[in-house]
Amino acid sequence: MVELSWKLLLNTLVQRHGRNPVRLLQMLREVQESKGWIAPEMIADLADWLGLPGSQVRGVADFYSFLHTGGPCRYRVLFSDNITDRMQGSEALLDYLCGRLLLEKGRVSEEGLVSVDTTSCTGLCDQGPGLLVNGWAIPGVTRERLDQIAELILGRRPVEQWPSDFFVIQDHIRRAGILLGSGLKPGEALRVASQRDPVSLLEQVKASGLRGRGGAGFATGLKWEACRNAPGDQRYVVCNADEGEPGTFKDRVLLSRYADLVFEGMTLCAYAIGAAEGFLYLRGEYRYLLEPLREVLNRRRAEGLLGRNILGRQGFDFDIEIHLGAGAYVCGEESALIESLEGKRGIPRNRPPYPVTQGYLQRPTTVNNVETFCAAALITHKGGDWYRSIGTPKSAGTKLLSISGDCAKPGIYEYPFGTSIRQILADCGAEDAQAVQVSGPSGRCIDATEFGRRIAFEDLPTAGSFMIFGQERDMFEVARNFVEFFAHESCGFCTPCRVGTSMLKGAMEKIAAGHGTACDLGEIEALDRVLNQAAHCGLGSAACNSTLDTLKKFRPTYERRLKSLEFEPAFDLDGALARARRMTGRDDAGAHLETEA
Amino acid sequence: MSERQEFLLDGEEVPFIPGQTVLQAALSAGRYIPHLCYHPEFKPHGSCKVCTVKSGGRTHASCTLPARAGLEVDSATEEMNQLRRTLVQMLFAEGNHFCPSCEKSGNCALQALGYDLGLTHAGFRHFFPDRPVDASHPSLLLDFNRCILCELCVRASAEVDGKNIFSLSGRGIGKHLIVNAASGRLADTGIAATDKSVAVCPVGVILKKRVGFAVPIGKRRYDERPISAQALEDAPRPPAATAIQETQ
Numbered sequence: 001m002v003e004l005s006w007k008l009l010l011n012t013l014v015q016r017h018g019r020n021p022v023r024l025l026q027m028l029r030e031v032q033e034s035k036g037w038i039a040p041e042m043i044a045d046l047a048d049w050l051g052l053p054g055s056q057v058r059g060v061a062d063f064y065s066f067l068h069t070g071g072p073c074r075y076r077v078l079f080s081d082n083i084t085d086r087m088q089g090s091e092a093l094l095d096y097l098c099g100r101l102l103l104e105k106g107r108v109s110e111e112g113l114v115s116v117d118t119t120s121c122t123g124l125c126d127q128g129p130g131l132l133v134n135g136w137a138i139p140g141v142t143r144e145r146l147d148q149i150a151e152l153i154l155g156r157r158p159v160e161q162w163p164s165d166f167f168v169i170q171d172h173i174r175r176a177g178i179l180l181g182s183g184l185k186p187g188e189a190l191r192v193a194s195q196r197d198p199v200s201l202l203e204q205v206k207a208s209g210l211r212g213r214g215g216a217g218f219a220t221g222l223k224w225e226a227c228r229n230a231p232g233d234q235r236y237v238v239c240n241a242d243e244g245e246p247g248t249f250k251d252r253v254l255l256s257r258y259a260d261l262v263f264e265g266m267t268l269c270a271y272a273i274g275a276a277e278g279f280l281y282l283r284g285e286y287r288y289l290l291e292p293l294r295e296v297l298n299r300r301r302a303e304g305l306l307g308r309n310i311l312g313r314q315g316f317d318f319d320i321e322i323h324l325g326a327g328a329y330v331c332g333e334e335s336a337l338i339e340s341l342e343g344k345r346g347i348p349r350n351r352p353p354y355p356v357t358q359g360y361l362q363r364p365t366t367v368n369n370v371e372t373f374c375a376a377a378l379i380t381h382k383g384g385d386w387y388r389s390i391g392t393p394k395s396a397g398t399k400l401l402s403i404s405g406d407c408a409k410p411g412i413y414e415y416p417f418g419t420s421i422r423q424i425l426a427d428c429g430a431e432d433a434q435a436v437q438v439s440g441p442s443g444r445c446i447d448a449t450e451f452g453r454r455i456a457f458e459d460l461p462t463a464g465s466f467m468i469f470g471q472e473r474d475m476f477e478v479a480r481n482f483v484e485f486f487a488h489e490s491c492g493f494c495t496p497c498r499v500g501t502s503m504l505k506g507a508m509e510k511i512a513a514g515h516g517t518a519c520d521l522g523e524i525e526a527l528d529r530v531l532n533q534a535a536h537c538g539l540g541s542a543a544c545n546s547t548l549d550t551l552k553k554f555r556p557t558y559e560r561r562l563k564s565l566e567f568e569p570a571f572d573l574d575g576a577l578a579r580a581r582r583m584t585g586r587d588d589a590g591a592h593l594e595t596e597a
Numbered sequence: 598m599s600e601r602q603e604f605l606l607d608g609e610e611v612p613f614i615p616g617q618t619v620l621q622a623a624l625s626a627g628r629y630i631p632h633l634c635y636h637p638e639f640k641p642h643g644s645c646k647v648c649t650v651k652s653g654g655r656t657h658a659s660c661t662l663p664a665r666a667g668l669e670v671d672s673a674t675e676e677m678n679q680l681r682r683t684l685v686q687m688l689f690a691e692g693n694h695f696c697p698s699c700e701k702s703g704n705c706a707l708q709a710l711g712y713d714l715g716l717t718h719a720g721f722r723h724f725f726p727d728r729p730v731d732a733s734h735p736s737l738l739l740d741f742n743r744c745i746l747c748e749l750c751v752r753a754s755a756e757v758d759g760k761n762i763f764s765l766s767g768r769g770i771g772k773h774l775i776v777n778a779a780s781g782r783l784a785d786t787g788i789a790a791t792d793k794s795v796a797v798c799p800v801g802v803i804l805k806k807r808v809g810f811a812v813p814i815g816k817r818r819y820d821e822r823p824i825s826a827q828a829l830e831d832a833p834r835p836p837a838a839t840a841i842q843e844t845q
Binding site: 040041044053054055056058059062063064065328345350352487488489490491492493494495496498499500501502503506523526529530533534535536570571 | 641643644645646647649656658661663680683684687688690691721722724746761763764765766767768769770771772775776777778779
């Protein structure tokens with residue numbers, strides 16, 4: 001019967017996606033969601049239908065964290081493992097749930113019922129610890145909640161029937177500025193734009209000085225213009241909603257509360273560059289937003305804001321489709337995102353050529369962050385000069401910050417560029433901050449002496465993550481968490497990142513275990529250098545930022561863990577016997593090697 | 598005829614044809630830049646990063662860096678060679694490479710590069726990954742322990758043999774080579790010992806059975822002359838001016 005239901009599912013799935021290999025990731029994701037895993041025969045069947053080598057389909061499935069090929073499992077519980085989750089007690093909670101379910105972390109229970117593991121930041125830092133159950137997000141986890149979850153799992157109650165209050169996620173908008181407080185109505189900016197020609201819209205965006213909000217800060221107007229001028233008859237607009245940088249959750253709020261503004265910005269971009277198709281690449285962690293976002297799209301179609309002849313303007317055709325990611329941070333890099341949109345492994349491309357000339361399906365493509373599109377809508381409505389007058393000369397407008405960590409009021413804050421860290425800390429109630437990680441693990445760690453610095457492209461550029469660490473926090477553990485994150489999220493394409501991030505993780509583990517020496521600090525510095533010089537994309541070159549910064553600013557937290565020796569081998573003789581001890585059930589003195597005290 | 602164009606490699610002029618990358622142009626001009634995953638018959642790939650050079654204060658993989666008139670490139674510097682040594686050390690640490698017992702010893706590009714760069718020690722703690730071999734095929738052996746993930750076999754099988762025998766799977770340090778068979782075994786694929794994908798493996802992963810050690814160690818390819826000398830002989834001249842496009 002399983003066989004029959006699978007064939008039925010496969011058939012409808014493949015038909016719905018037009019047997020198009022470009023849709024492979026979307027199909028795999030749907031198989032995962034309805035079957036709980038992707039079995040070898042499912043891979044073989046899909047490959048047959050799509051005319052792809054089975055190994056290629058498998059290669060795609062095994063690239064993404066939320067696609068499982070190892071075996072069936074009815075409930076997959078993934079605890080968000082960002083440092084802010086850990087600060088809210090996620091590690092002890094994970095152990096607690098494992099205890100309740102008599103499970104070992106990372107292993108599926110014998111009967112294929114449940115597994116408990118960790119995943120990279122789920123974007124619930126302001127209401128953590130967060131977790132995902134079969135992809136559905138649950139914030140604010142407590143022991144009581146885990147007791148309820150354990151009961152539901154053991155009672156084999158489908159996740160759709162779990163109490164809906166488990167899944168309620170707050171927006172926590174603490175400070176609204178021109179963007180969050182604009183009150184712009186659906187279609188309002190589009191109406192302004194459609195009365196003029198596309199080039200004058202482009203000029204407005206250029207005049208505004210808007211720079212990409214995803215972190216790199218490329219001038220949005222220039223990007224749109226390059227895409228418009230690139231040769232080709234089909235162009236694409238892509239909204240990067242793969243908000244994976246640990247500590248960032250502002251796009252989650254924009255997509256929950258301001259979806260119209262996001263889609264409006266994408267439609268404006270389409271008008272400016274001459275695109276008829278757009279994609280919103282939504283990170284898998286925000287699966288719960290898929291249906292609400294589709295409803296918004298449907299409403300906009302009904303209102304004439306999407307589809308053919310938008311707002312009655314002949315030839316202004318544009319529509320948007322939502323693609324879901326499946327747990328791969330690297331897909332936030334725009335060329336990796338495009339690969340993923342094309343149904344492939346999310347590997348950053350070699351550049352040049354850039355996406356503006358050869359992006360999705362090798363055609364001109366504009367990829368922008370969620371917040372960038374919102375700002376573009378605002379600019380269209382109110383004018384480029386108005387926008388430029390806000391912020392600093394080099395950083396126009398405002399920036400949304402996702403504030404989490406040790407503060408009284410975590411949440412979303414909108415500030416004009418040029419606002420000081422000190423001001424932000426005062427506003428969110430962080431009285432005793434030791435350090436702030438600005439722009440997430442790939443950003444910079446700043447200490448109290450630098451709190452006078454400002455959020456701006458020319459001082460502290462940021463994609464929006466803002467994690468605060470109080471005096472009692474151990475900055476070594478912060479850096480270790482980030483290093484683990486990069487090792488887990490490296491795509492594995494280039495040698496320095498694939499091997500280097502794992503070596504960095506190993507060195508940090510060795511120091512954490514009390515076996516570190518001055519020699520290991522030297523190794524970390526050497527690895528940092530290699531990652532910086534040779535990594536293929538920003539993930540690898542940023543992977544060393546946290547160790548570089550904390551070694552420089554909080555070196556004592558490393559040094560007090562070191563042995564006074566010059567060198568100590570990482571190989572642990574006694575540790576090597578652990579497996580033998582487990583197999584024989586022994587743990588007495590005779591089963592241990594003597595260690596020199 | 599297009600106008601002759603040049604860029605500077607370590608202070609010396611190197612001519613190029615538009616569309617060539619720095620590495621391609623250098624090799625066809627008889628100038629060696631150490632490299633590993635690049636192969637003259639395939640599109641540049643840019644994953645091993647051994648060919649990294651410095652230009653304009655920034656580092657780039659020279660195999661994918663488009664040659665431009667007036668570009669100034671530094672390659673034979675101690676800084677770049679130190680980086681290359683570290684990258685080769687990383688590859689040695691990542692897999693299980695036991696040169697003395699490897700059939701490929703003396704014919705292995707990784708080993709040859711290590712010698713040529715003057716690698717004297719391991720440098721890093723080895724990972725000792727658990728990678729079972731696949732001896733299922735009657736005439737070929739797959740020893741994944743030595744895989745450096747250069748994807749040459751993947752590319753050769755897809756582009757030259759038209760068979761798609763090999764793919765990459767997994768992510769990060771878990772990335773690994775797989776074969777296109779439901780069983781996961783090489784015997785259940787359509788590979789032949791004469792395939793390009795077999796010949797192209799620069800290390801000892803894809804080996805022919807029953808011909809092991811036919812040439813004694815000491816008389817093998819890189820025992821005769823270092824890889825830097827031989828790479829230049831392999832470089833196509835005049836060069837095939839293939840524009841680099843996206844490579845994955």
